[in-house]
Amino acid sequence: MRVLSADDAAPIPGVLVNASYMVGENLYKVGEINHSLAPMQTDAEGGVDFVYSNKLSMLRVQLSLEGFADLQLAWRPQRGLTIPPEYNVMMSRATRIGGFVMDDRGTPLADTMVQLHLPDSDSGIALVESFACELRVTTDANGHWESTRVARELLERIEGAPWRTDFLPHGWLRFSEKPQAVARLIDQSFVFTLRPGLDVRGMILDLEGLPCAGARITLGNYFSNQRSTTSSVSGDFVIRGAVSGREIITAFDERKGIGFKVVDVATNAGPFVVTLEPFRDLRLRTVNRDGNPVTNVEVKWNPVGQHEKTSNGADGIPTAQYHFQGSTGSEGILRWSEAPADTLLVSLFSKRHSQLHDVLVRADGAVQTVVLDEMFPPQIIRGTIRDAQTGASVSPARFQEGYPRTRPGRIMEPVWYGDEMHRSDFAGGRFELEFENSANEDPKMFERIFKVSAPGYEPAVTRIVRGNEGDVDLDITLQRSTSAPPGSESKP
Numbered sequence: 154m155r156v157l158s159a160d161d162a163a164p165i166p167g168v169l170v171n172a173s174y175m176v177g178e179n180l181y182k183v184g185e186i187n188h189s190l191a192p193m194q195t196d197a198e199g200g201v202d203f204v205y206s207n208k209l210s211m212l213r214v215q216l217s218l219e220g221f222a223d224l225q226l227a228w229r230p231q232r233g234l235t236i237p238p239e240y241n242v243m244m245s246r247a248t249r250i251g252g253f254v255m256d257d258r259g260t261p262l263a264d265t266m267v268q269l270h271l272p273d274s275d276s277g278i279a280l281v282e283s284f285a286c287e288l289r290v291t292t293d294a295n296g297h298w299e300s301t302r303v304a305r306e307l308l309e310r311i312e313g314a315p316w317r318t319d320f321l322p323h324g325w326l327r328f329s330e331k332p333q334a335v336a337r338l339i340d341q342s343f344v345f346t347l348r349p350g351l352d353v354r355g356m357i358l359d360l361e362g363l364p365c366a367g368a369r370i371t372l373g374n375y376f377s378n379q380r381s382t383t384s385s386v387s388g389d390f391v392i393r394g395a396v397s398g399r400e401i402i403t404a405f406d407e408r409k410g411i412g413f414k415v416v417d418v419a420t421n422a423g424p425f426v427v428t429l430e431p432f433r434d435l436r437l438r439t440v441n442r443d444g445n446p447v448t449n450v451e452v453k454w455n456p457v458g459q460h461e462k463t464s465n466g467a468d469g470i471p472t473a474q475y476h477f478q479g480s481t482g483s484e485g486i487l488r489w490s491e492a493p494a495d496t497l498l499v500s501l502f503s504k505r506h507s508q509l510h511d512v513l514v515r516a517d518g519a520v521q522t523v524v525l526d527e528m529f530p531p532q533i534i535r536g537t538i539r540d541a542q543t544g545a546s547v548s549p550a551r552f553q554e555g556y557p558r559t560r561p562g563r564i565m566e567p568v569w570y571g572d573e574m575h576r577s578d579f580a581g582g583r584f585e586l587e588f589e590n591s592a593n594e595d596p597k598m599f600e601r602i603f604k605v606s607a608p609g610y611e612p613a614v615t616r617i618v619r620g621n622e623g624d625v626d627l628d629i630t631l632q633r634s635t636s637a638p639p640g641s642e643s644k645p
Contacts, residue, residue, distance in 0.1 A: 255347070
C-alpha cells in the first residue's frame with residue numbers, strides 16, 4: 154500500500170498503520186479469531202507492506218497522522234471485496250478542532266482526557282475506505298485541547314466526552330445535538346464542564362490482617378464507569394470522583410488474593426476497610442451428549458453487582474467486580490486459579506453448540522462437567538443480485554435483516570433490525586448468509602426477511618425465509634431508481 158496526500162498525490166511518510174484481520178465469516182459469532190499486527194509506519198515513499206493468510210475473512214487497516222483525517226480501510230474477500238496486490242490511498246487534510254474543559258466554577262482543568270468517538274460507523278454500502286474517529290487528546294495547563302485528525306464530514310456525527318478521575322463522569326455528547334457546538338469546535342471555543350465527585354477513603358488488609366501495599370482498587374460495577382487507584386505503602390487508598398449511592402469496592406492483589414465490600418458512598422465517605430481473601434480454583438470440563446470433549450468453548454464469569462443482579466439480569470449475591478474470560482483446551486478443560494468466590498455464575502459460548510448463561514459452578518478445585526447440546530446445522534441463504542431489465546450483476550449491495558410481523562387483518566409488515574450485526578454488504582453480484590440455531594431453538598420458530606439496497610436502485614424486499622427450510626437459493630432483481638444519476642448502472 155502507498156499512502157499519498159489528496160492535495161498533490163505526494164507520498165506521506167510516518168503515517169501510523171494499525172492492521173488486523175479476522176478468520177471466520179461471521180464477525181459477531183463465537184469462534185472467530187481477530188489477529189492484530191504490530192503497528193507500522195509508512196516509509197519515505199509512503200509505502201507499507203502486509204503479509205496475510207489466504208483464509209482471512211476480513212482485513213482492516215487504520216491510518217492516522219496529525220494533520221490528516223483518520224482513515225479506515227476494510228476488505229471482505231468472502232463477500233466479494235477482494236484484497237488487491239497493490240493499493241494507493243489518498244489521505245485528506247483534517248479540520249482543526251478544539252475547545253476547553255472547565256469545572257462548574259469556570260476553572261480550566263489541565264491533564265483531562267477528551268475522547269472523540271464515531272458511534273455510527275456506517276458510511277456507505279461496501280466501501281473500502283471511510284473516515285474514522287476514535288482518538289484521545291489531553292488538555293494543557295489552560296484546559297485547552299485540540300486535534301487535526303478528524304474529517305470535516307464527520308463533525309455532525311461524532312461524540313465527545315471529557316474524563317478526569319477526580320470528577321464525575323460526563324457522558325457522551327453528540328455535538329450536532331447542541332446548538333452551535335460544531336461551529337465552536339471549529340473555532341476551538343467549545344467548552345466541556347465537569348462536576349467534582351466525592352472522595353472514598355479506606356485501607357486494604359492482607360490475609361494476616363496487615364496493611365497491603367500495591368493492591369489495585371476499583372469502585373463500582375465492572376460494567377459501569379469504574380474509578381480505580383492503588384493502595385499506598387501503608388495500605389491506605391483514596392478514590393476520587395465517586396457518585397453518592399450504593400457501590401462495590403474491589404481490591405485485587407495477584408499474589409495475596411481478592412476482597413470486596415458493598416458500601417454506601419456519602420460525602421467524603423469512609424474510611425472503609427477491605428480484607429483480602431484467598432483465590433479459589435475453578436476447573437470446568439465441557440463435553441457433548443456423548444461425553445466427548447468440546448474444545449474452544451469461551452467461558453465468561455458474570456459478576457453480581459451491588460443491586461444483586463448480573464449484567465444478564467440473573468439474581469445473585471454481590472461479588473468482587475473484575476473480568477475473566479477463558480477458553481477450554483484440547484481436552485475441553487478450563488482452569489481459573491484466581492476465582493473470587495466459592496460459587497460463581499458463568500456463561501459458555503461455543504461455535505457449534507448451544508450457549509448457556511448464568512450457570513452456577515463451584516470453585517473448589519474439583520473438575521465439574523458441563524454438557525453442551527450440539528446445534529442444528531447452519532442455514533445457508535445464498536444467491537445473486539441482478540438488474541431487473543438487463544440481467545446484469547448489481548454490485549455492491551446491502552442486506553438488512555428483519556422479521557415479519559402480522560398486524561390485525563392478517564397484514565404482514567416487516568420489522569428491520571437497526572444494529573450493524575444484522576447488516577451485511579456484498580460486492581460482485583453474489584451473496585451468502587449463514588444462520589445458526591441453538592439446540593433449544595427449533596428452526597421452525599424463526600422467520601427472516603431481507604431488504605436489499607444498492608446505489609441507483611429501488612430497495613427490494615425478499616420473501617419470508619423460514620428457519621426449517623434448510624439451505625435456500627434466492628435470485629434477487631432490483632429495479633433502477635427513476636432518480637438514479639447517470640452512470641450509476643452496474644456493469645455485467
